[in-house]
Amino acid sequence: MQFLLAFVVLAPLVGAVAALLPAPPGLKGTGPDQAVLRHGVTVTGAVLVAVLLLAAGFDHDQPSKMQATTDISWIPALHVRIHLGVDGISLPLLVLTALLTFLCALYSYFKPPHQRPTPRAGGPSPKAFVALVLVLETGTLATFAVLDLVLFFLAFETVLIPMYFLIARWGGAGRQAAAWKFILYTLLGSVIMLLGLLLIGLKSGTFDMVALATDNGRGLTTSVQVIAVLAIGIGLAVKTPMWPLHSWLPDAHTAAPTVGSVLLAGVLLKMGTYGFVRILLPAAPDGMRTFAPYLAAFAVVGIVYGSLACLALARPGSKGDLKRLIAYSSVGHMGFVLLGIASMTPTGVNGALFANIAHGLITGLLFFLVGAVKDRYGTADLDTLSGTTGAALYGRAPRLGGLLAFAAIASLGLPGLAGFWGEMLALFGSFRPADGLSRPAFLTFMAIAAFGTLLTAAYMLIVVRRVCMGETGEAREEPRRLTDVQPYEFATWTPLVALTVLAGLWPAVLLGLTDPAVQKLLAGGKS
DSSP states (O other): OHHHHHHHHHHHHHHHHHHTSOOOGGGOTTOHHHHHHHHHHHHHHHHHHHHHHHHHHSOTTOTTSOEEEEEEEEEGGGTEEEEEEEOTTHHHHHHHHHHHHHHHHHHHHHSOOOOOOOSSSOOOOHHHHHHHHHHHHHHHHHHHHBOBHHHHHHHHHHTHHHHHHHHHHHOOTTHHHHHHHHHHHHHHHHHHHHHHHHHHHHHHTOOBHHHHHHHTTTTSOHHHHHHHHHHHHHHHHHHTTOTTSOTHHHHHHHHSOHHHHHHIIIIIHHHHHHHIIIIIHHHOHHHHHHHHHHHHHHHHHHHHHHHHHHHHHHSTTSOOBHHHHHHHHHHHHHHHHHHHHHTTSHHHHHHHHHHHHHHHHHHHHHHHHHHHHHHHHSOOBHHHHHOSSSOHHHHHOHHHHHHHHHHHHHHTTOTTSHHHHHHHHHHHHHHSOOTTSOHHHHHHHHHHHHHHHHHHHHHHHHHIIIIIIOOSSOOSSOOOOOOOOOHHHHHHHHHHHHHHHHHHHOTHHHHHHHHHHHHHHHTTSOO
């Protein structure tokens, strides 16, 4: 188990280095581009198998216990250790990350990303693309596996440069500005977060997350906790992203290639909310209690703001971009995650963790589908996609239209699908927040968030009506048939569809893992 976890974290990094080397003569296939894309599928597939073996060997009777741990002294003078481990909170995120990265590599093998030449150089090679995706996977997996604050920060920062280049070199229109906005926002937030992490580590005498969780803030004064939560929270809120620190996200998603959007929404956003749960809730509970009402207020504003922005983009004649609409919907969905965390209750935090996984599955599927639609139509403009033929996707590519409708319905939180449980539990957590928090305030937040679910249903149904059914009125021409779902697309999207249904019908698969770990975390390391 220790070897498996170490392999999961380090194998993508080794694979990234290998991707930059010349392919052996017998493995080149039809050319070096195909060989390196196949290398990406092989490495991410091996990591996925290792994560599944790790999940199979995980002691499901003790999900609150750190398992597969490695604890080695690294910088003794600063008490920094190479400490790895997995529990019921991090295991689902490891599986999600490995799965989405493998599916992205598989999708890219059959549909290589478009090479965007720059004024100073030609188009970037698939070698660089595969290497960047693998470095990105290393950073995300390490973020969910490390148990030391310094290592957490290093892993947290590892993902920034690969994502910057994925957007800047393989993105669409406006990619350079979007990439710079992404890197500047996240780097600024990270600098502030580092100060908070150092404050906790130096004042408590340890950077070990397990020790900090067990201490439960008893070694830190309330003022230190408040400052630390403010500093670390800003950095995590940028990555989540939380309104009003979200403005980098729509531009990044709109410009990013399909694979970049899937990984950004499905994996990178989860790093911010994971930090709230893993670090701030157990290590600085008094500081979190001070800021919880403000966090909840920003969360519900983000829910309503994101939904209203989506309604504006979905309106006929607005020239709204479908990728941009889904990006704004992520601001609303991550608002529910933050609301559950702000309640500081087991119910709310479990809902937040469930919503994390559900959002990764559903929004990852949505970005895959929108990328396929954009490839077929040559645009993601909603007015162009809806057209005037009255047929749209249902008439032109019925399977693709059906999948897009399924993903949209799942995203709006239909009972029986994965999107329902996380939002419901977050609302329940707000109904009865933790001791010391104002119940009238959280009841108000709950009511506003519930109104946000209605707005979410409204814009998602508008999207389905316009894109899948087309505008009303008589058809002016026979609908032109489009290429429907291809076998490689079916293979890529089916696992996400199946897991969305499974998590919706059997939520205990996730809640059985997270609940004991959350209970222990909130109780100061006591089971």
